[in-house]
Amino acid sequence: MTESNTADVDEEYADLGATTQEAMDIAETSMDIVRQFVPDETLADRFRQKAVHSMGDIEFQHLLQFTGTDDAGNADDAAPIRAGARAVNRETTIVTDITMSKAGVTGRGHNCEKRKAIGNGAELANETGMTRTAASVLELDKQGVYEDAIAVIGNAPTAAFALADCIENGTRPAVIVATPVGFVKAVESRERIREVAAEYDVPAITNVGRRGGSGLAAALTNELIHVASDVRDGEIDLYPEGEQ
């Protein structure tokens, strides 16, 4: 416990996952450090801060990409954030690629169903030899699960490629968070997501480079949930210029 113990923690907490005093102190101190190095001006900056926080790397702020337009047709960096926060507040489904990404998404601050793709499409994977996650995405898409969903791909490049195919075939997730990590296809899978995101107006938050992973995907998804919570609390107006 620290001296900040006496502060009104409910109003200053920096992380929806932090529920004890020590955890809230750590989250707050941590974000204070991050804000020394990452701008704190825009909604997108919140995601740059969160990425830096979850990756433990100041320079990661420069590796995020915001693509696509929100439902009001705006295409600024905050467009996928507004689209994602609105999706959270209309309680759409959050679908992750693997168990690990799902486990990282907080259960607090929203009423969205959390699902994972992996575990579906086993027959398709067996028949074709494609990865289990890619087959899972195709199978869930056949069931309509990705339509208007918050689609989170934290780990598997092939799942991101499969999701991109689904979008080309007509599926429209509310927002995509895609941060697969690694040396084979990860970079390309996120490029492909950005291409379909731009072409079909599907808002997406991704990163460039080989790094990424389930922890980053979960952190960015949790920040969508956090923004949605701030919208409900009246702390953020997603249309501050009255442009709706």
Place this chain on the structure above:
Amino acid sequence: MTESNTADVDEEYADLGATTQEAMDIAETSMDIVRQFVPDETLADRFRQKAVHSMGDIEFQHLLQFTGTDDAGNADDAAPIRAGARAVNRETTIVTDITMSKAGVTGRGHNCEKRKAIGNGAELANETGMTRTAASVLELDKQGVYEDAIAVIGNAPTAAFALADCIENGTRPAVIVATPVGFVKAVESRERIREVAAEYDVPAITNVGRRGGSGLAAALTNELIHVASDVRDGEIDLYPEGEQ
């Protein structure tokens, strides 16, 4: 599918989690790339490779630390690996800090029980204000769960500090994998783990720097499982010099 489709995949797979042809191809190609940049000489090199693979960053090979002695009293870099692989093969419990770390540990190639700390010690957390993960570790330790366990801390610095306290108080995990990430206490928590690991001869695999996380912890733990599997298959002799 690629041309390597015809190869004997059972003998060359690079990742216990890869079960389909495409997944094994990707894992194999990925590790081939990693091996261009990371030495492939020692058991510790396998962990440097795995860290690089899971972090998507070649330079991460230099950030791992191997501490403590194995049960034969050897204190080389491979000591915690031998200790961990033996622990896997005598089917000790794998205890992670949070759900996400647990989700990343493969269920294949071992018969260890997988547990997570989080979800225990709620009363202690409420009473003291300490983090839920730290309270969880203390509570499980009281139940004897960490004795001879494979103790994995992927996320929470306070859980690592709590585990270090338990070791000071007499608990002896079989091996520790600790890679908490972030700007507050993460670096210090791993330093503390290395201190108690050295002082009380508890083998530990950790990293330096602010980076890390559940994905890294799970990858390193999975490599312990993979080494254990190779030992069972007779591909690795943990005492190649006959020194047992």
